[in-house]
Amino acid sequence: MKLSFRWYGENDPVKIGYIRQIPSMYSIVTAIYDVPVGEVWSQESIMKLKEKVEQAGLKFDVIESVPVHEDIKLGLPSRQQYIDNYKENIRRLAKAGVKVICYNFMPVFDWTRTQLDKELPDGSTALVYYKDQLNRMDPLNGELSLPGWDSSYSKDQLAEIFEKYKAVDEEKLWGNLEYFLKEIIPVAQECDVLMAIHPDDPPYPIFGLPRIITNEKNIDRFLELVDSKYNGLTFCTGSLGSAHFNDIVAMVDKYSAMRRIHFMHIRNVKLLEDGSFEESAHYSPCGSLDIVEIVKVLYKNNFDGYVRPDHGRMIWGETGRPGYGLYDRALGAMYLTGIWETLEKTNKK
Ligand code: DNO
Numbered sequence: 001m002k003l004s005f006r007w008y009g010e011n012d013p014v015k016i017g018y019i020r021q022i023p024s025m026y027s028i029v030t031a032i033y034d035v036p037v038g039e040v041w042s043q044e045s046i047m048k049l050k051e052k053v054e055q056a057g058l059k060f061d062v063i064e065s066v067p068v069h070e071d072i073k074l075g076l077p078s079r080q081q082y083i084d085n086y087k088e089n090i091r092r093l094a095k096a097g098v099k100v101i102c103y104n105f106m107p108v109f110d111w112t113r114t115q116l117d118k119e120l121p122d123g124s125t126a127l128v129y130y131k132d133q134l135n136r137m138d139p140l141n142g143e144l145s146l147p148g149w150d151s152s153y154s155k156d157q158l159a160e161i162f163e164k165y166k167a168v169d170e171e172k173l174w175g176n177l178e179y180f181l182k183e184i185i186p187v188a189q190e191c192d193v194l195m196a197i198h199p200d201d202p203p204y205p206i207f208g209l210p211r212i213i214t215n216e217k218n219i220d221r222f223l224e225l226v227d228s229k230y231n232g233l234t235f236c237t238g239s240l241g242s243a244h245f246n247d248i249v250a251m252v253d254k255y256s257a258m259r260r261i262h263f264m265h266i267r268n269v270k271l272l273e274d275g276s277f278e279e280s281a282h283y284s285p286c287g288s289l290d291i292v293e294i295v296k297v298l299y300k301n302n303f304d305g306y307v308r309p310d311h312g313r314m315i316w317g318e319t320g321r322p323g324y325g326l327y328d329r330a331l332g333a334m335y336l337t338g339i340w341e342t343l344e345k346t347n348k349k
Contacts, residue, residue, distance in 0.1 A: 001264070001298060001340055002026045003333060004062055004308045006324060009033055009049070013320040016056040022330050024337045027059035029102075029308055031066070038069030038082045041089055046096045062263060062306050063093055064102035064234075065198070068180070073107055074164050075176035083180060087187045094191035100262045100306060101188075102234045104198040105177050107168070107209040108153075108161055109139070111201040111239065116322040117314070118278065124313040127323050128278045129202060129242065139207045162209075170210040174221070177212070181226045188230040194262040196232050197222065201239035202277075203246065215240075216251055223260055236265035238310055241289050242277045248289055253297040264298065266291065266336060267310035279311050279323070282332035292339055299343040309333045 004027040005019045011033075019025060030049060032041045050060040066089050069082035093101060104110060114133035117125040140159055153161065168176070188195045203214035212218050223231065233255055240246045255261045268287030270278045280287035298307075312328025314320070 001295075001303055001307045001336075002059075002061070002305065003337060004029045004306045005329065005333065006030065006064060006308055007053075008321065008324070010052075012324075014324070014326040016052065016058070018326055020056050020058060022333050025058060025333065027061045027306060028053045028056070029062040029064045029306070030060075031063055037067045038071070038085060040085045041066075041092060043092050043095065046092055050096045060097060061099045062102065063098050063100070064263075066090070066093070066101050066103055068103055068105060070108065070161060072180050073105060073173065073176055074161075074168055075172065075179065076164075079176075079179075083183050086180075086184055090184065090187050090191055090193055090195075094193045098193060100194045100196050102196045102198055102263055104200070105173070105180075105213060106200050106211060107165055107173070108158070109206065109209070112206055120278070120280075120313065124281075124315045124328070126279045126313040127311060128276070130276045131274050132276075134206070165209055168210065170205075170212055173210045173212055177222070178225045181231055185226045185228055185231050189228060193230070194232055195230055196234040196262040198234040198265075199236050199239045201236065202242045203240055204243060214243075215246055216254075219251070219255070223255075223258070229259060232260045232262045234263040234265060235261045236267075236310065237289055237291075237294055238265065238267040238269045238279065242269050242271065244271060244275070249293045249297060252294050253301065256298055256301040256303050261303070262305045264303075264305065264307040265310040266294065266307060267312075267332065279313065281313060281328065282309060282335050291335070295336060295339045296343065299340065299347075307336060309336060 003024050006029045007016055032045050035041050053060040072079045072082050113127040114130050115128050118128040119125050197213055199213045200211040205211045237248050241248045268280045268282050268289045270280045271288040282291055284291045309329045309332030311323035312325055312332055314325050315328050318325040318327050
């Protein structure tokens, strides 16, 4: 496994030099953040970013994300221009040596939580998703915003997009995804860049919008749409693991054995009885997922892709981008490294 860490660039309160100090850190995961979704990234800005990462002694191997324009997900006639731009971004990133591109196909909203600063009994704060809070939320009142979103919309724009989605049910969304993949995967193959879709978080429809990268059956269908290693997965344990119906260890085992996982997001979640969940520390006893078992199956299948500790809590008084502080993610990184080292040493004997 290649340990990596998400960095939001120069504006990230977490300095890249601090990330470098985490033992066994290999690669940065980042993106160009000042270009509107759907537009082409300049080669110059890509090269500058690469330089910054490499100056810090880390690899510039993984991009998260090249976001997919809403018109592509909606299947509008205007999608062609955005798909052409997407292909150009793949080519330009390949020129800079990028190996994996993460993206998602969630309508309108990326990952969604109902509270970003829930205080846990130990005084740390975490991101949570409480069903009763969700039921009281109105996505159209303009109050909903998350730090991880690639786009932000005005109230009116959001209402307009919701209106357009009335014509897109799950099957239409599948069709639009297939169209997109059949266009971009040949380019990814030509450039030798592995595409890695991120699952929907949480893995079921919200606010009446369809979501399809949600469970084993659908991921099987996704992988068959274009049966190529270039059409792969970002397997996010916390996203898929926030619903009781997903057996995370079995899924990681299956897809890593198929060599279709290129990027792992590893974090833990604590599932509550009513289907709500709280993000927790990575350490298995803190949540509902068994992180040791997850890493074990990756090891067993000789996983050599990228792994990043995903969201962390805010601990030790740190402030910053919810989910993306330094301290708890660094603890997660060392926990994962410790498990991997133990597996390597025990299996050598
Ligand atoms: C959440 C992230 C996601 C992810 C996108 C990929 O913290 O894992 O926002 O970056 O869904 O496109």
